Amino acid sequence: MTEQAKMQASTAVIIRNEAFLEEAERLKPLLNETIARPRRLVQIEADSAAVHGYRCNPVADAAELEARSFGKGDSFILDFGDHRVGYMSFDVRTVGSPPDAPLKLKLTFGEMPVEVAVPFDTYDGWISSAWLQEETIFIDVMPHRVELPRRYSFRYVKVEIMATSQKYKVSFHDVGCRAVTSADSGKVAPLHHADPVLEQLDRISIRTLADCMQDVFEDGPKRDRRLWLGDLRLQALANYETFNQNDLVKRCLYLFAGVPDEQGRVSANLFIQPSVIADDTYLFDYSLFFTASLYDYFAATNDRQTLRELWPTAFRQVQLALEKVDETGIVRDDESWWSFIDWQDRLNKQAPSQGVLLYTLKRAVHLAEAVGEEGTAALLSDKLNELAAATMRELWDPERRFFVSGSDRQISWAGQVWMALAEILPDADNRDLLLRLQAESPEVGMMTPYMMHHFVEALLIAGCKEEAIAQMKAYWGAMAQDGADTFWELYDPNNKSFSPYGSPLINSYCHAWSCTPTYLIRRYGL
């Protein structure tokens, strides 16, 4: 599968449900604004022991900035001390003669030191370089208050003075970031945990979630700044344990339900500006997560009216997924970009997708019962049993004692994890499957915190609490030790510069699907 194929557009016709979209608009949150200030002037140094090879060294308190003046070719880096999402502003004044030429500045925003260390023009990956956060600005009249209109996601900002004139230099004052989030930190019950690592993971998770909570649940405030169903499901789970701002979940569900295609299929992600637009990417697993997310929402809120309104959309996703099931009771494998599961190029998606379908069917049965559609519930329950039996018959390899996937009978981590989450094996067997998975460690592994979440949750539902905690510490704990202020989109402890996009410069370092330790810790009482 080429990346181009992954990105191939479909030509869906969107059927707008204006009532749903109006409800979503009504639920649009106000953003809370706070002014964040830089803490330090720093230098970035090459350090082969540091993540991406760059370390950040403090050189002065940020307050010292105002006394300094800068001419052509000078630069400095400010460290805001923590991850911020917001709008930067500062005063620029001149030192010396009246400014007889415009000022040219280049600003580079980085969530990580590498972003302010490595020039962006070295980036040659396959997704758009326009995600790299930079601005080149000209200022004709000074003194001037610069209020950058775009939102950035950053901890570090590098300011390069590209041109002044021979007659003047510049100084910078009142640098601030109007940080924005729809999360209300006051609503989070503090976690005082005996284990300081778990307490730390909880804190970083909440920070990650908060910075992704804007007027929708964004996947990442740096990139893609967009509402993805796969991220939404996990954000919502973390939210129920922390901010409990359930109207934001509700809003997002109404948005997805508001712009299905002509088959009733919900898109994998939505654009919110300039108006609500369904992306032309449809994914088997993500569409089913609408149903799973509605199940979680109802479980958290008991909001029966929303359930009633959105149930037809949720049921439709299951129906459409079932159309992909062949006569043997297994979802048809496919060479196209049909199911996400994980950023793992070698992964065959059949078994994990079958797992997602079983996982969702189980929840759909409950939802059908909750809306009083007993007949539908019974049909779905029969289908669940039928597919579970088919799964055991077709995909379970009794000799290797793993689930296999695709014509090559691939044994992947993702395949076992999703079958464990689907709970089609007896509890003890489920537990054995996961421990065997850890012991034998098949080659086609997990690439993202998103997939890692599912593994840890599978361990927890299988009763492997100690293993789950150990895994969380080994993964998110290592990320924290590597300097994560918020949890990263991608993290491979053995290849810390891994990027599915071609460069760690373009990775997101505050990413919704990585925020689940708070959910796992709090929900499972770790």
Place this chain on the structure above:
Amino acid sequence: MTEQAKMQASTAVIIRNEAFLEEAERLKPLLNETIARPRRLVQIEADSAAVHGYRCNPVADAAELEARSFGKGDSFILDFGDHRVGYMSFDVRTVGSPPDAPLKLKLTFGEMPVEVAVPFDTYDGWISSAWLQEETIFIDVMPHRVELPRRYSFRYVKVEIMATSQKYKVSFHDVGCRAVTSADSGKVAPLHHADPVLEQLDRISIRTLADCMQDVFEDGPKRDRRLWLGDLRLQALANYETFNQNDLVKRCLYLFAGVPDEQGRVSANLFIQPSVIADDTYLFDYSLFFTASLYDYFAATNDRQTLRELWPTAFRQVQLALEKVDETGIVRDDESWWSFIDWQDRLNKQAPSQGVLLYTLKRAVHLAEAVGEEGTAALLSDKLNELAAATMRELWDPERRFFVSGSDRQISWAGQVWMALAEILPDADNRDLLLRLQAESPEVGMMTPYMMHHFVEALLIAGCKEEAIAQMKAYWGAMAQDGADTFWELYDPNNKSFSPYGSPLINSYCHAWSCTPTYLIRRYGL
């Protein structure tokens, strides 16, 4: 003299005359706005026969732009068909999937083809690269109306699509330039001249002047966008023959008189934004041009009240200039950046500056009489005679029959021209001087249209009408043949890429001091 020395700041204390500044504010013109549209899509080709080595070839009507779509790495160049000063705007729409990443565009504005042909990062001259007209912009949400907030001076605009994504391209619509000027073209009497070249020079002059008429007379709308006294004097002369918008001259005179230093000296130039600020550059000749400009203004308007209010400032410039005269009656030579005269590094400024002083003294006598200060007039007249005699005694070389300058007794074009304009020789001798100058062509020549103006006017007051017309055609006519839509700041027919700043990229191609052919043609009835 190093460029650094030229740019050295003085530390003048400014004494603000608020009444004068209020009068200037009251006279602030409204800007007329018109929407200019691109005419053609063009390509720039290398051509050693063209100015700067680049020629512009039309490839399509601009209307064809809207049907085209552009992805990463694509670019196009629009030709607006004539010089424009204003604010560009356009719609950008997406083609293909919904835009799943920001759009990154680079815009480059050029008055000349070279500016959209040669990358700006090759510029390494000594004045600020921030004058080079470019923008790099990111657009997060599309469709989007881009309204660039900065004013540009251009005919060509290159649009480079730096990044889209693999899923979308972009198209451009409703491209326009909100062109601004305070000039009212309806006020100009048409010139129907038997000589089509003079008619053309008149037209281009007027266009140049109009594009420099903003809320003050700017020297160049691309660079420096500022009110310089040397430019103002020539713009005002051209204005009296064309737009006759004399309140704008008056406003500029009040501005200069409003911010003298503690000695009463007017600055060589003013910044208007964010408030009226006198630059810390003071030039012997430019300060005197305040007096000469007031003389011209009074001659054109007979506005006696303004004369009365501004006469003390005008007289003060003469007094200060006279302080620079030594015991022999000649202005002291100096190694510093004390008098401009021309962009000619080898030029000794003594003789031409003496000429400027004599030229101004003669006009100051008239002004003193006009305000009824007979005693002052008599004193100035005596001083004029004394200095004229000293000039003949000290600077006139009877053997070489030229005026000499400085301790090396330099014979320059500028020295002769300013002495001719000072009219200290009998008319016939003045004429002979100029013809001898042309015939012998001393090595230290003229470098700018500004200096060329003074030479042509000197020819005209000496009665050498044919020579003046021939010179105008050889210079401004050649510029027109080389493609000038508006007259250029710099033009050396023998070295068309000449720049005193290090690169033709940074030269201004619509420059006030080059707009005088209309004045010379109309005032002298050519």
